[in-house]
Amino acid sequence: MTVPDALRATGLGFRYRAKGGWILRDCEFAVPTGCITALVGRNGAGKSTLLQLAGGLLRAGAGELRVLDAVPGTPEARARVALLTQDKPLYPRFTVADTLTMGEKLNTTWDRTGAERTVREGGIAPSARVGELSPGQRTRVALALALGKRPELLLLDEPMADLDPVARGEIMATLMAEAAERGTTIVLSSHVLPELEQTCDWVLLLRDGRIELSEEAGELRDSHALLTGHRDQAGNLAEPHTVVRRRDSGRQTTALIRQHGPLRGDWHVERPRLEDVLVGYLQAGETQRTAGAGRTEAAA
Amino acid sequence: MKGSLWLAWRQQRMLVGVGLAVLATAAVIAAYSRSGMLDALRSGLFDHCGTGPLHCAQTGTGLPLLLDTAPLKVLGALNIALPVLIGVFWGAPLLGRDRELGTHRMILAQGVSRGQWFASRFGLAAASTTVISGLLAGVFAWWWRPAADRSYGLFWYESTVLNGSGPRVVAAALFGLAAGTLLGLLVRRVLSAMGLALLATGATALLLEWAHHVRLLVPPLTYTSPGSTPKAPMGDKWSTGHYGLTTASGHREDVMNCPFPSGSRLSDCMDRHGYVARFYEANPAGDYWAFQWTDTAVLGGLALLLTAVTMLLLRRRI
Numbered sequence: 001m002t003v004p005d006a007l008r009a010t011g012l013g014f015r016y017r018a019k020g021g022w023i024l025r026d027c028e029f030a031v032p033t034g035c036i037t038a039l040v041g042r043n044g045a046g047k048s049t050l051l052q053l054a055g056g057l058l059r060a061g062a063g064e065l066r067v068l069d070a071v072p073g074t075p076e077a078r079a080r081v082a083l084l085t086q087d088k089p090l091y092p093r094f095t096v097a098d099t100l101t102m103g104e105k106l107n108t109t110w111d112r113t114g115a116e117r118t119v120r121e122g123g124i125a126p127s128a129r130v131g132e133l134s135p136g137q138r139t140r141v142a143l144a145l146a147l148g149k150r151p152e153l154l155l156l157d158e159p160m161a162d163l164d165p166v167a168r169g170e171i172m173a174t175l176m177a178e179a180a181e182r183g184t185t186i187v188l189s190s191h192v193l194p195e196l197e198q199t200c201d202w203v204l205l206l207r208d209g210r211i212e213l214s215e216e217a218g219e220l221r222d223s224h225a226l227l228t229g230h231r232d233q234a235g236n237l238a239e240p241h242t243v244v245r246r247r248d249s250g251r252q253t254t255a256l257i258r259q260h261g262p263l264r265g266d267w268h269v270e271r272p273r274l275e276d277v278l279v280g281y282l283q284a285g286e287t288q289r290t291a292g293a294g295r296t297e298a299a300a
Numbered sequence: 301m302k303g304s305l306w307l308a309w310r311q312q313r314m315l316v317g318v319g320l321a322v323l324a325t326a327a328v329i330a331a332y333s334r335s336g337m338l339d340a341l342r343s344g345l346f347d348h349c350g351t352g353p354l355h356c357a358q359t360g361t362g363l364p365l366l367l368d369t370a371p372l373k374v375l376g377a378l379n380i381a382l383p384v385l386i387g388v389f390w391g392a393p394l395l396g397r398d399r400e401l402g403t404h405r406m407i408l409a410q411g412v413s414r415g416q417w418f419a420s421r422f423g424l425a426a427a428s429t430t431v432i433s434g435l436l437a438g439v440f441a442w443w444w445r446p447a448a449d450r451s452y453g454l455f456w457y458e459s460t461v462l463n464g465s466g467p468r469v470v471a472a473a474l475f476g477l478a479a480g481t482l483l484g485l486l487v488r489r490v491l492s493a494m495g496l497a498l499l500a501t502g503a504t505a506l507l508l509e510w511a512h513h514v515r516l517l518v519p520p521l522t523y524t525s526p527g528s529t530p531k532a533p534m535g536d537k538w539s540t541g542h543y544g545l546t547t548a549s550g551h552r553e554d555v556m557n558c559p560f561p562s563g564s565r566l567s568d569c570m571d572r573h574g575y576v577a578r579f580y581e582a583n584p585a586g587d588y589w590a591f592q593w594t595d596t597a598v599l600g601g602l603a604l605l606l607t608a609v610t611m612l613l614l615r616r617r618i
Contacts, residue, residue, distance in 0.1 A: 055409050075413070083409040089402035091311075098310070105303035106410040142406070149410065 004069035006153050006185040007031040007054055009211075011063030014049055022209055023049045026063075029214035031187065031202055033068070033152075036179055038196040038217070039189035040278050041206035047189040048086055050206065051157045054187070055083030068153055079108055082151035086158045088142040092131030096124055096141055100148065107149040115148030118174060122167075135162040143171065147178060154178070156188040160195070168192075172199060193275040203274070205281055212281055217274055224277045225263070226270040227255045233265040245280045256280035304412050304420035312424055315390050319432040326375055326436060330443040333371045337446050340367060346452050353534060355451050366452050375440050376460025379469045380505065382433055383476030383599075387501040390425055391480015392493040395610075400490050418614055422607070425477055433473035440465045449536040449585060456588040457538035462512060463505075466588075468595035475599040476501045478606035485610055485617055504602075508595060515540060517594040518587055524577040527558075527566040531578055536585040543580035545570065552579070 012027035024046045031037050041047045052058045053065050056073030070077040090099060096119055104110040119126065122140040124133065130141060139159060146154060154175075160168045176199065178184050187204070190196060196203075196217075203220055205213035213220065224244070227237070234253045237243050241263075246255040256272065263269065272280070340346070346365060349356035355364035395418070398404035407417055444461060447453025454461050463472075480497040487493040511517055520540050525531035544555045555578070558569035570576070583590075 052405075057405055057408055073413070075411075078411050078413070083405075085402070085405050085409065087402050087405075089406045091401070091403055102307055102310070103410060105306040106407070106412050107303070108411055145406070145410070 003033055005030040005066070006033045006037075006068060007187065008066045009063065012053070012060055012065050013062030014046075014053060014058060015061050022061075024053075024209045027211045029204060029211045031185075031204060031214065033185045034183050035185060035201045036199055037185075037187040037202040037204055038200040039187055039204045039206065040193070040196070040282070041189075042282055045206040046209045047206055048157050051083060051155045051187070051189060052085065055081060055085075055155055057083070057085075080152045081155065082146040082149050082153070083155040084142055084146045084157060084159055086161070088139055090130045090138060090142055090145075092129065094130050095126065096128050096130060096133075097126035099130055099141055099145065100126075103145045103148045109150050111148050111150050114150075115144045118144035118147055121170070121174065136164060136167040139163060140171065143174070150182070151184065153185045153187070156186065158189055158191070160190060160192060168195070193278055197274045200274075203278070205278065207282070220277055221272065221274050223258055224272050224280075225257055225259045226272040226276060227253075227257060227263075227267040228270075229253060229265065229267040233267075236265050245284045304407075304416045305424065307407070308421040308424045312421070312428070316428050319428060322378075323432055323435055323439075326378070326439050329371055330375065330439050333368070334443050334446065337367050341446060346450075349451055353451060353455065353536070367447050369447055369454050372440070372443050372447065372454065373460045375436070375443065376464030379433075379436055379440060379464035380460070382436065382469060383472040383505065384498060384501045385476070386429055386473050387476030387480035387497040388494045390429070391477045392484045392497045393490050394421055394425055394481045394484055396484025396487065396490040396493045399485065399488060414614055418611065422481060425481075426474060429473045429477050430470055433470045437465050437467070437469035455536060455538070456585055457583070459509065462588070462591055463509065466592040468592050468599060471596040471599035471603065472505070475504065475603040475606070478603040478610070482606045482610045482613075485613055504599075508598070512591060515583065517598075518583060518590045520581040520583045522579050522581050524579045526577055527562060527570040527575070528564075530562045531580070534580070534582065537582035538587070540581040544578070545573070545575040546577050546579050547574050548576050
């Protein structure tokens with residue numbers, strides 16, 4: 001193994017208090033370097049916790065997480081990994097120029113022109129106080145701070161949450177350019193699934209603190225099928241395929257399956273978009289929880 | 301480390317500036333007021349005054365003759381308030397502001413470790429506190445010297461002198477900083493941390509003041525004299541207010557049982573009651589340093605302890 005994984009977890013677990021519930025549990029996955037990874041999960045699934053663990057802000061309670069083969073929080077990892085947390089904290093009384101100077105002082109490597117360009121592209125005056133910027137502009141300054149250290153691995157926690165669609169597109173373009181030019185590995189958590197379709201080439205899906213998927217995006221999309229057909233033949237699906245999610249309405253059944261081998265029966269087959277697959281997995285946990293045993297039996 | 305020191309300086313330069321401005325103001329006023337004091341002393345007006353605690357009177361009017369020590373007392377009061385001010389305005393926001401804004405996450409996500417983040421900002425604050433409080437205590441000592449332990453000046457045991465001068469001022473200021481810093485780490489809101497720092501440092505100051513008054517840490521000496529000869533004068537000693545007569549067994553009784561000046565009537569009265577000596581309790585002037593060093597040890601020890609607790613909690617809380 002010559003190129004280390006960007007992220008590698010073995011038996012990773014985390015909880016805030018010794019007697020508290022596990023936020024993350026038994027996570028096993030590896031994210032290769034050089035790709036853009038979408039970290040997907042519902043609220044409270046543990047996305048922020050995972051990113052903060054990787055950024056060295058939290059310490060694993062069980063197992064191990066490695067970033068670029070380094071232990072998060074060590075000087076080596078700090079120099080190579082940048083993390084932008086969800087609240088994008090900045091000093092409100094600093095000017096934008098002060099904030100970038102701070103980045104220059106705090107980091108061993110610093111790309112001044114790059115950081116200044118990121119800010120300028122957002123039309124932000126260097127003399128403006130951070131506290132007086134709009135949320136979108138603040139995100140851009142925080143992103144400039146993260147990009148300025150020239151990280152090999154960039155961790156972004158909901159970077160687009162408070163941006164308008166235009167700003168979103170611009171920021172995304174900045175990120176794509178960064179990834180393309182320097183081969184930066186990017187892991188970003190997001191709820192905006194359609195946007196991930198074009199940008200991401202790896203998917204990490206968290207559900208209730210456990211890793212549900214860690215897979216190449218294209219493969220994930222291609223291996224799934226969206227079926228519509230008569231309810232009577234639904235029983236045939238479970239073997240040899242994996243039913244991710246199934247919904248019965250009247251005599252009709254729609255199902256998202258991971259296909260293993262040829263399909264039997266009379267089904268209308270659609271190739272799902274990445275978004276459909278992800279939503280399917282996100283909803284799957286819900287159906288099991290709310291629908292209870294009855295429907296699971298029917299599916300078996 | 302250089303980078304985090306830059307940030308620490310960038311964020312604390314206001315406080316350092318205010319501290320230095322206060323120091324400069326105090327020094328200017330001290331120089332002016334002290335030269336006035338020296339002029340008054342040189343005029344010969346005070347030459348007939350004794351060393352005791354009793355005021356000497358102006359010839360003619362009989363009013364007490366005093367140096368103008370009011371501004372000196374103000375500096376003493378400022379030095380007493382120093383741990384409270386530093387704890388509230390410097391200690392509490394030191395880590396608390398970052399905790400409230402969440403900005404420590406941004407700093408730690410840059411090339412800075414927890415240890416550097418804490419050490420740089422606490423180190424700068426502690427160094428500035430030591431220098432500023434030390435110089436303020438020094439200004440006080442220099443200003444006080446001509447008026448020290450004179451009936452027309454200030455005695456060493458007065459609160460503004462005992463608490464507002466010497467090494468204890470530095471120890472108290474560092475204690476205030478450490479207490480404020482820890483509270484800022486423990487409490488999520490800076491304003492609450494400031495309020496708690498006010499309570500903690502204020503309560504500690506009052507507690508030590510009380511300990512001085514009951515002589516908890518520096519016990520007084522007992523001065524005895526037989527009834528036949530005059531007793532040793534109180535002079536610049538700090539009386540506890542306990543005095544009277546002692547029996548052979550060491551039992552102490554009220555002085556009003558024999559209310560006479562030293563002489564044969566007093567001796568007779570004492571013999572009749574079985575008293576062997578008169579006594580009073582007081583701390584000699586040399587105990588200024590005993591008070592200073594016990595306070596310095598207590599406050600400095602607390603400062604170290606609180607800093608150690610802060611460093612231990614740093615890993616769990618941040």
